[in-house]
Amino acid sequence: xxxxxxxxxxxxxxxxxxxxxxxxxxxxxxxxxxxxxxxxxxxxxxxxxxxxxxxxxxxxxxxxxxxxxxxxxxxxxxxxxxxxxxxxxxxxxxxxxxxxxxxxxxxxxxxxxxxxx
Amino acid sequence: xxxxxxxxxxxxxxxxxxxxxxxxxxxxxxxxxxxxxxxxxxxxxxxxxxxxxxxxxxxxxxxxxxxxxxxxxxxxxxxxxxxxxxxxxxxxxxxxxxxxxxxxxxxxxxxxxxxxx
DNA sequence: ATGGCTGTATTATGGCACTGATGCACCTCG
DNA sequence: CGAGGTGCATCAGTGCCATAATACAGCCAT
Numbered sequence: 001x002x003x004x005x006x007x008x009x010x011x012x013x014x015x016x017x018x019x020x021x022x023x024x025x026x027x028x029x030x031x032x033x034x035x036x037x038x039x040x041x042x043x044x045x046x047x048x049x050x051x052x053x054x055x056x057x058x059x060x061x062x063x064x065x066x067x068x069x070x071x072x073x074x075x076x077x078x079x080x081x082x083x084x085x086x087x088x089x090x091x092x093x094x095x096x097x098x099x100x101x102x103x104x105x106x107x108x109x110x111x112x113x114x115x116x117x
Numbered sequence: 118x119x120x121x122x123x124x125x126x127x128x129x130x131x132x133x134x135x136x137x138x139x140x141x142x143x144x145x146x147x148x149x150x151x152x153x154x155x156x157x158x159x160x161x162x163x164x165x166x167x168x169x170x171x172x173x174x175x176x177x178x179x180x181x182x183x184x185x186x187x188x189x190x191x192x193x194x195x196x197x198x199x200x201x202x203x204x205x206x207x208x209x210x211x212x213x214x215x216x217x218x219x220x221x222x223x224x225x226x227x228x229x230x231x232x233x234x
Numbered sequence: 235a236t237g238g239c240t241g242t243a244t245t246a247t248g249g250c251a252c253t254g255a256t257g258c259a260c261c262t263c264g
Numbered sequence: 265c266g267a268g269g270t271g272c273a274t275c276a277g278t279g280c281c282a283t284a285a286t287a288c289a290g291c292c293a294t
Contacts, residue, residue, distance in 0.1 A: 011281060025222055037240060048283050053241075070240050070290030088223040096230070099216060105142055106205040110227035113213070128252060154270060165254055170272070187261030187270045 012047055016055035024064070024075060025084045034072040035065060062086075129164055133172035141181070141192060142201045151189045152182060179203070 023029050035041075038056065042049040056073060059065045064079040103110060140146050152158075155173065159166040173190060176182045181196040220227060 013281080022222060038242095039240085050242095050284090051282060054282095056241090067241070068291080069242080070292080072240055084223060088225065091219065091223060091225070100230075102208065105139060106201060106208060108205065108208070110230055113217075113227055130252075155272090156270085165252095167255090167272090168253065171252090173271090184271070185261080186272085187259075189270060 013051050013054040016041075016045065016047070016052060017058060020055060020059070021083060021087065024059075025080050025087070027080060029075050031075050031077045031079060034074050037072060130168050130171040133158070133162065133164065133169060134175060137172060137176070138200060138204065141176075142197050142204070144197060146192050148192050148194045148196060151191050154189060 020029070020035070029035060035056070036044070038049045038052040041047075042052045045052070056065070060067055060073075062083075064076055064083055065073045066076050067073050100110070137146070137152070146152060152173070153161070155166045155169040158164075159169045162169070173182070177184055177190070179200075181193055181200055182190045183193050184190050217227070
C-alpha cells in the first residue's frame with residue numbers, strides 16, 4: 001500500500017547493491033579481497049545470478065572493483081574511501097535536503113535526534 | 118538508474134501525494150476547503166486525471182478528505198494534525214533508522230547538520 | 235589437458251506498477 | 265430540464281523487474 005522510502009519494497013538488485021556498498025565501506029570486503037561470486041551470492045540470498053550480476057554492474061562501471069574474467073571480482077585499492085566519499089556527496093546533495101524539509105514539516109529537529117533511537 | 122529517495126524518479130502519483138500532504142499540513146488547503154479537482158490539478162501539473170485520482174485515493178482511505186460525489190473533495194476537520202502525527206510516526210519508525218544508519222556509515226552526524234545548508 | 239570454478243551474453247517469459255483514453259454516474263446551478 | 269462541473273470504473277498499453285534456461289569465454293589447480 002505504501003511503495004515509499006522503506007527499503008522493503010525496492011528492486012532486489014538495488015537492495016543487493018546497497019548491501020554490498022555498505023559491506024565495502026565497512027571493510028567487510030577489504031581492499032584486494034574477492035567478492036562472492038555471482039552464483040554464490042545468488043544462492044545465499046535466494047536470488048538469481050543475473051540479478052546479482054546486475055547489482056555488481058555499477059561497481060564495475062565506477063571502477064571500484066576489478067574484474068578478472070574466469071577468476072572473480074576484486075575490491076580495488078582505495079575503493080572504500082572513494083565509495084564513501086561519493087555516497088556522501090550524493091546523499092548531501094540529493095537526499096538530505098528533502099529529508100531536512102520533511103523533518104521540518106513534521107516538527108522534527110535533527111539536532112535533537114543525534115543520540116536518540 | 119536510481120529509483121531511490123530522490124523525488125525525481127518516483128512515480129508521479131506519489132510525488133503528487135507527498136505534495137498534497139505537505140499542502141494540507143502547511144495549511145495551504147485549510148480544513149473544510151475543497152481540494153483542486155482531479156482534472157484541474159491534472160491540467161496544472163501536466164499529469165493525467167487518473168494519476169491525480171490515484172494520488173487522492175489514499176487520503177480518502179485514511180478519512181482525511183470527504184468525498185462528495187459530483188461535487189468535490191473536502192479537507193476533513195483535524196486532517197492537518199492527524200496527517201502530521203501519522204507521517205511523523207511513519208517517518209520515525211520506518212525511515213529514520215535507515216537514514217541514521219546510512220549517515221553513520223558515511224561519517225555524518227545529524228547534530229552537526231541542524232542549521233547547515 | 236581436463237574439470238571446475240569464474241563472469242557474461244542471449245533470449246524468453248511472467249508479473250506488476252505506472253500511465254493513459256474513454257465513458258459513465260452523480261451533483262449543482264441557471 | 266439541460267449544461268457543466270464533480271469523482272470513478274473499465275480497459276488497454278507500456279516499461280521495468282525478476283526469473284529462467286542455456287551457452288559461451290576465461291582462468292587455474294590437479
